[in-house]
Amino acid sequence: MEPHPEGVGSVTALIRIAFLVNAAYAESGREFGVTPQQGQVLSILRARAYAMGDLRAKLGLAKSTTTGIVEILERDGKVVRRSGVPTARSVQVSLTQDGRFLADRFYTATHRRVELLLEPLSRAEQATLRPLLAAMVDRDDVAVIFPTGAPSGPKEGAG
Amino acid sequence: MEPHPEGVGSVTALIRIAFLVNAAYAESGREFGVTPQQGQVLSILRARAYAMGDLRAKLGLAKSTTTGIVEILERDGKVVRRSGVPTARSVQVSLTQDGRFLADRFYTATHRRVELLLEPLSRAEQATLRPLLAAMVDRDDVAVIFPTGAPSGPKEGAG
DNA sequence: TAGATTGGTTCGGATCACGAACGGTAGTTC
DNA sequence: GAACTACCGTTCGTGATCCGAACCAATCTA
Numbered sequence: 001m002e003p004h005p006e007g008v009g010s011v012t013a014l015i016r017i018a019f020l021v022n023a024a025y026a027e028s029g030r031e032f033g034v035t036p037q038q039g040q041v042l043s044i045l046r047a048r049a050y051a052m053g054d055l056r057a058k059l060g061l062a063k064s065t066t067t068g069i070v071e072i073l074e075r076d077g078k079v080v081r082r083s084g085v086p087t088a089r090s091v092q093v094s095l096t097q098d099g100r101f102l103a104d105r106f107y108t109a110t111h112r113r114v115e116l117l118l119e120p121l122s123r124a125e126q127a128t129l130r131p132l133l134a135a136m137v138d139r140d141d142v143a144v145i146f147p148t149g150a151p152s153g154p155k156e157g158a159g
Numbered sequence: 160m161e162p163h164p165e166g167v168g169s170v171t172a173l174i175r176i177a178f179l180v181n182a183a184y185a186e187s188g189r190e191f192g193v194t195p196q197q198g199q200v201l202s203i204l205r206a207r208a209y210a211m212g213d214l215r216a217k218l219g220l221a222k223s224t225t226t227g228i229v230e231i232l233e234r235d236g237k238v239v240r241r242s243g244v245p246t247a248r249s250v251q252v253s254l255t256q257d258g259r260f261l262a263d264r265f266y267t268a269t270h271r272r273v274e275l276l277l278e279p280l281s282r283a284e285q286a287t288l289r290p291l292l293a294a295m296v297d298r299d300d301v302a303v304i305f306p307t308g309a310p311s312g313p314k315e316g317a318g
Numbered sequence: 319t320a321g322a323t324t325g326g327t328t329c330g331g332a333t334c335a336c337g338a339a340c341g342g343t344a345g346t347t348c
Numbered sequence: 349g350a351a352c353t354a355c356c357g358t359t360c361g362t363g364a365t366c367c368g369a370a371c372c373a374a375t376c377t378a
Contacts (some may be wrong), residue, residue: 062366080287
């Protein structure tokens with residue numbers, strides 16, 4: 001199938017990388033007393049506040065799952081939910097001061113761990129790699145793998 | 160910090176790739192009625208049978224978590240556990256015929272989905288990318304991110 | 319006003335994930 | 349050979365994740 005006469009195939013390597021990135025999330029989570037999922041949500045909210053629906057779409061989870069994770073983060077004082085913002089029937093989630101502090105440290109720690117994966121490459125190789133990785137994720141149709149409404153979400157794109 | 164004058168940084172891209180690979184696992188899981196974790200274990204067992212301890216090390220999970228996942232797979236007739244193999248106090252896990260059939264299809268489907276990530280790259284770019292990714296995962300000290308005994312595992316390396 | 323749609327929550331159930339404790343097996347030491 | 353210790357795996361209790369179905373409130377439609 002895949003022509004890779006020597007060494008590991010690209011897909012296999014990508015899967016292994018994903019596994020290691022997951023491990024980085026788990027490690028950072030243990031370091032700061034949060035689950036990887038909570039850490040992911042905190043990292044997302046670092047950029048800006050999200051409506052529940054947008055957060056759900058970003059995470060690719062079911063509505064109820066998103067509610068659950070946010071609920072725990074709110075219970076632990078890391079985020080706040082404001083009903084009626086911006087629309088009357090929407091709920092906006094944003095970091096508390098405590099949450100932002102945690103989010104920044106979690107993100108930094110995870111970033112640092114993932115960075116270790118690049119160690120085996122020379123500066124030149126890293127410079128070659130970066131635009132290739134960027135091209136992989138900068139596409140508009142990320143939904144190729146990641147169905148926008150998954151799971152059990154609105155069936156869009158099939159029109 | 161990281162010198163990437165234009166576009167997405169390598170670490171950010173790697174994190175996004177990991178997210179998409181996870182989504183690929185989830186999608187394949189839905190397609191075949193298994194959880195991503197079960198799919199991962201099935202994929203691992205495709206190569207050969209594992210002792211529980213080795214499987215645990217490969218997954219990077221707690222002992223009890225590994226037991227739980229294997230238990231469900233056994234209940235569903237996808238794997239079998241043989242006590243006293245190869246050592247008297249070890250338990251060997253291997254695929255059933257049904258499990259192998261499922262594992263092959265799950266693996267193929269996931270592989271195909273992850274392969275889509277390479278689409279934006281030309282043949283030449285893919286040829287450039289492959290050895291770089293391989294170098295990232297072919298190191299001996301993968302434990303840099305992935306602590307060998309994690310979590311709550313034997314504290315090794317601290318001697 | 320009735321009907322449909324949308325944004326979130328609630329509920330029940332299965333799985334995942336962990337640490338602590340337990341029970342066998344094997345090797346050690348005296 | 350009787351304690352000690354180490355190792356392998358399971359059991360148990362608890363919390364978090366994840367899902368679909370059902371539900372409620374607020375819109376939009378007709």
